[in-house]
Amino acid sequence: MTKFQTPRGTRDFLPETMIKRQKVLDTLRSIFEKWGFDPVETPAFEDWSLLAAKAGGGDAIRDEIYYFRDKSNRELGLRFDLTVPLARVVANNPNLPKPFKRYHIGRVWRYDRPGTGRYREFWQADVDIIGSAGHRADAEVLAIACDALEKLGLVDFRIRLSSRKLVESFLRNIGVKDISAVFRSIDKLEKIGENNVAKELKDKGLQQAKVEEILGFIKLKNVKDIEAAAKDREAVNEITDIVNILGEYGYSKYALIDMSLVRGLDYYTACVFEISCSGMSIGGGGRYDKLIELFGGKPTPAAGISFGVERVLEIMEAKKLLDEKKTVTKIFIACIGIDMKNAIDLARKLRKAGIECEFDIAGRNIRKQLDYVNAKGIPYVIFLGPKELEKKTIKLRNMKTGKEEEVNTKDADSLISSL
Amino acid sequence: MTKFQTPRGTRDFLPETMIKRQKVLDTLRSIFEKWGFDPVETPAFEDWSLLAAKAGGGDAIRDEIYYFRDKSNRELGLRFDLTVPLARVVANNPNLPKPFKRYHIGRVWRYDRPGTGRYREFWQADVDIIGSAGHRADAEVLAIACDALEKLGLVDFRIRLSSRKLVESFLRNIGVKDISAVFRSIDKLEKIGENNVAKELKDKGLQQAKVEEILGFIKLKNVKDIEAAAKDREAVNEITDIVNILGEYGYSKYALIDMSLVRGLDYYTACVFEISCSGMSIGGGGRYDKLIELFGGKPTPAAGISFGVERVLEIMEAKKLLDEKKTVTKIFIACIGIDMKNAIDLARKLRKAGIECEFDIAGRNIRKQLDYVNAKGIPYVIFLGPKELEKKTIKLRNMKTGKEEEVNTKDADSLISSL
Numbered sequence: 081m082t083k084f085q086t087p088r089g090t091r092d093f094l095p096e097t098m099i100k101r102q103k104v105l106d107t108l109r110s111i112f113e114k115w116g117f118d119p120v121e122t123p124a125f126e127d128w129s130l131l132a133a134k135a136g137g138g139d140a141i142r143d144e145i146y147y148f149r150d151k152s153n154r155e156l157g158l159r160f161d162l163t164v165p166l167a168r169v170v171a172n173n174p175n176l177p178k179p180f181k182r183y184h185i186g187r188v189w190r191y192d193r194p195g196t197g198r199y200r201e202f203w204q205a206d207v208d209i210i211g212s213a214g215h216r217a218d219a220e221v222l223a224i225a226c227d228a229l230e231k232l233g234l235v236d237f238r239i240r241l242s243s244r245k246l247v248e249s250f251l252r253n254i255g256v257k258d259i260s261a262v263f264r265s266i267d268k269l270e271k272i273g274e275n276n277v278a279k280e281l282k283d284k285g286l287q288q289a290k291v292e293e294i295l296g297f298i299k300l301k302n303v304k305d306i307e308a309a310a311k312d313r314e315a316v317n318e319i320t321d322i323v324n325i326l327g328e329y330g331y332s333k334y335a336l337i338d339m340s341l342v343r344g345l346d347y348y349t350a351c352v353f354e355i356s357c358s359g360m361s362i363g364g365g366g367r368y369d370k371l372i373e374l375f376g377g378k379p380t381p382a383a384g385i386s387f388g389v390e391r392v393l394e395i396m397e398a399k400k401l402l403d404e405k406k407t408v409t410k411i412f413i414a415c416i417g418i419d420m421k422n423a424i425d426l427a428r429k430l431r432k433a434g435i436e437c438e439f440d441i442a443g444r445n446i447r448k449q450l451d452y453v454n455a456k457g458i459p460y461v462i463f464l465g466p467k468e469l470e471k472k473t474i475k476l477r478n479m480k481t482g483k484e485e486e487v488n489t490k491d492a493d494s495l496i497s498s499l
Numbered sequence: 500m501t502k503f504q505t506p507r508g509t510r511d512f513l514p515e516t517m518i519k520r521q522k523v524l525d526t527l528r529s530i531f532e533k534w535g536f537d538p539v540e541t542p543a544f545e546d547w548s549l550l551a552a553k554a555g556g557g558d559a560i561r562d563e564i565y566y567f568r569d570k571s572n573r574e575l576g577l578r579f580d581l582t583v584p585l586a587r588v589v590a591n592n593p594n595l596p597k598p599f600k601r602y603h604i605g606r607v608w609r610y611d612r613p614g615t616g617r618y619r620e621f622w623q624a625d626v627d628i629i630g631s632a633g634h635r636a637d638a639e640v641l642a643i644a645c646d647a648l649e650k651l652g653l654v655d656f657r658i659r660l661s662s663r664k665l666v667e668s669f670l671r672n673i674g675v676k677d678i679s680a681v682f683r684s685i686d687k688l689e690k691i692g693e694n695n696v697a698k699e700l701k702d703k704g705l706q707q708a709k710v711e712e713i714l715g716f717i718k719l720k721n722v723k724d725i726e727a728a729a730k731d732r733e734a735v736n737e738i739t740d741i742v743n744i745l746g747e748y749g750y751s752k753y754a755l756i757d758m759s760l761v762r763g764l765d766y767y768t769a770c771v772f773e774i775s776c777s778g779m780s781i782g783g784g785g786r787y788d789k790l791i792e793l794f795g796g797k798p799t800p801a802a803g804i805s806f807g808v809e810r811v812l813e814i815m816e817a818k819k820l821l822d823e824k825k826t827v828t829k830i831f832i833a834c835i836g837i838d839m840k841n842a843i844d845l846a847r848k849l850r851k852a853g854i855e856c857e858f859d860i861a862g863r864n865i866r867k868q869l870d871y872v873n874a875k876g877i878p879y880v881i882f883l884g885p886k887e888l889e890k891k892t893i894k895l896r897n898m899k900t901g902k903e904e905e906v907n908t909k910d911a912d913s914l915i916s917s918l
Binding site: 083084085086087088090091092093094095098099101102113114115116117118119120121122123124125126127129130143146147148149150151152154156158165168169171172173176177178179181182187189191201209211212214216217220227325328329375376406407408409412420421424431434435436437438441442443452455456 | 503506507510511512513517518520521532533534536537539544545546549565566568569571575577584588590591592596597598608610620628630633635636639646744747748794795825826827839840846850853854855856861871874875
């Protein structure tokens with residue numbers, strides 16, 4: 081135990097982990113861009129009043145926000161998601177061409193109890209479509225999620241779809257007054273189980289019969305039954321429409337209508353979704369048509385989806401979908417009794433050919449150099465000694481197979497490009 | 500003026516800016532990896548006691564650190580650089596193979612007065628070599644900096660090199676007691692000018708004659724003069740050695756010995772350097788051999804360099820080295836009176852071929868679709884209407900030249916790959 085550790089709930093990422101993370105983040109970024117989404121970045125901290133805005137989600141999450149004051153006594157907080165900052169950006173920049181399609185991969189902070197796959201500092205990868213009220217926008221962000229997960233090799237995921245509007249219509253029909261309070265209890269279903277949700281609802285003043293009705297409704301998966309109970313044709317059409325459009329993309333097989341899903345943050349207004357894989361929630365989102373207005377912007381419809389990067393990584397790790405690599409270095413130039421200028425020149429050549437390489441800068445003997453190569457797991461070594469320089473050859477060893485090849489310097493290019 | 504702005508000293512990056520930033524960061528990352536440096540990430544915040552450690556740099560920068568307490572009353576602070584977290588990582592992970600060569604591109608925070616090119620939230624791009632005391636390590640990080648700047652198209656930069664050891668030897672020779680205090684005044688030379696530095700030194704109790712000696716010494720550029728004044732052969736050899744090794748890489752033309760450089764942070768122990776371009780400091784670094792030990796690690800030599808990403812971007816912007824692009828999207832599929840499934844299928848094909856593309860998801864007419872294309876500056880449009888579907892053709896328009904090409908669907912691949 082050394083003097084200083086990372087603060088509780090946060091972690092360092094050493095090369096072995098970072099190489100995997102970057103691989104996943106690069107894939108996500110590439111897919112988001114292929115779909116025509118543009119990058120945006122926002123500050124790590126925002127005005128406290130923005131983050132804590134009641135209908136902005138802040139009410140449900142207020143206790144989890146890292147709060148501080150700067151030296152001018154401004155009240156600030158670390159962002160807890162990437163949606164609230166996006167809504168502010170859109171409110172502040174009313175002339176962005178619409179639909180504004182952006183992605184954002186970045187870290188967020190929540191003062192939550194740390195646990196398996198749960199950290200106080202974690203990364204989200206979001207895509208959102210701003211300024212389009214049509215169901216094609218909801219379907220498009222879901223389709224991107226499907227494309228991304230397939231590209232990452234996660235094909236056994238499930239998207240649960242629900243509609244806050246539908247659940248709300250149903251709750252109104254049966255005479256529930258405080259809809260938000262019931263949403264918040266339903267949202268805990270997976271976490272605390274049906275009995276505890278029932279208990280919470282009763283504690284909130286609902287009669288046993290109503291609690292049973294609610295628990296019955298959220299179990300419905302059949303559209304006809306849902307329509308009969310909610311009596312909201314429009315909201316039913318909305319959700320079936322989204323599933324149908326998802327079918328045009330070839331992704332409806334992943335979708336499942338599930339009324340028990342309402343999502344925790346208060347900014348959602350209509351369709352909501354959650355993606356799970358290997359029994360873990362790895363992302364979610366929905367439509368939030370009031371948030372930009374709430375932050376002083378023009379009324380602007382919006383829908384988006386957010387991946388929990390750590391969760392995705394954890395599942396990919398468990399499924400062994402990620403290469404184990406301790407270093408990006410591909411070739412180590414082992415030097416023995418030669419002018420270092422030769423190593424520098426060869427390294428320049430290799431780098432120009434796109435190859436990650438390094439050589440010894442510590443003046444160590446050949447045994448120590450190879451110890452380093454083995455400790456880091458560098459896959460190839462080029463030996464460069466007086467003999468090779470004289471013969472104008474390059475000797476390459478594959479460190480995994482032990483196989484060695486010696487080629488003329490002028491044939492080195494083709495050998496190297498074959499790696 | 501809408502309700503919420505970004506906190507003072509911080510900014511949003513909209514796509515137009517982000518695309519440029521990513522281009523620069525991607526280039527830096529690629530070069531760092533080519534040199535065999537591995538990625539590391541650390542938490543945004545650290546224990547306050549780590550950041551504020553006197554000899555760790557915290558003393559000079561303490562007032563600029565964002566300080567806060569979490570809900571368990573832990574004292575924390577946002578990181579002000581990437582070197583202190585790295586030293587902690589190495590102290591905590593004594594078994595990392597050495598030399599440990601890592602890069603880290605990430606944001607840091609300093610509560611500084613905001614100004615041109617100066618923000619409270621900004622990005623650094625660092626490379627460091629841990630565990631190598633030899634001058635090749637200092638030269639290597641400088642060589643990477645040169646390679647990176649050349650690749651970015653910045654060829655008129657200068658590296659000023661100095662040695663804290665040399666300046667210290669000189670100061671001891673003339674009987675100065677509080678070396679750190681003098682360092683701190685010299686560090687302000689560019690900011691406040693020679694007269695004010697002289698005044699500060701006098702205020703610190705130095706006699707006029709000594710102040711003049713100091714101001715004379717820090718103007719020396721000639722190695723012989725420096726050696727005569729500092730009487731420290733070893734430290735002189737150190738710095739000339741580094742310049743010579745840099746020559747092996749072909750980069751000594753950028754280097755200039757300049758004793759007025761001491762750098763502000765107290766963790767530097769030997770050679771220090773600063774890179775400037777277009778009259779602006781864009782990076783700096785040096786050797787910090789005591790920092791890892793200070794944080795509870797084994798005594799471990801270390802040297803590194805740090806780029807100020809905003810500064811680099813600002814200069815590249817001024818030199819018009821960055822493409823103006825409002826979107827990553829390359830092709831917009833304009834749909835007119837057809838089943839959207841056709842657009843979805845074409846988009847899938849284009850994406851598979853590596854092309855960023857999108858289509859209208861809002862059900863707008865063709866004029867509005869083209870307005871969107873123009874507003875975003877999307878370079879190509881494919882028109883997809885009943886006619887094209889019937890003829891099995893694809894009509895592509897170059898939005899810059901207005902030139903149109905119509906090819907058979909089966910020839911679309913070669914047309915597209917030619918873009």
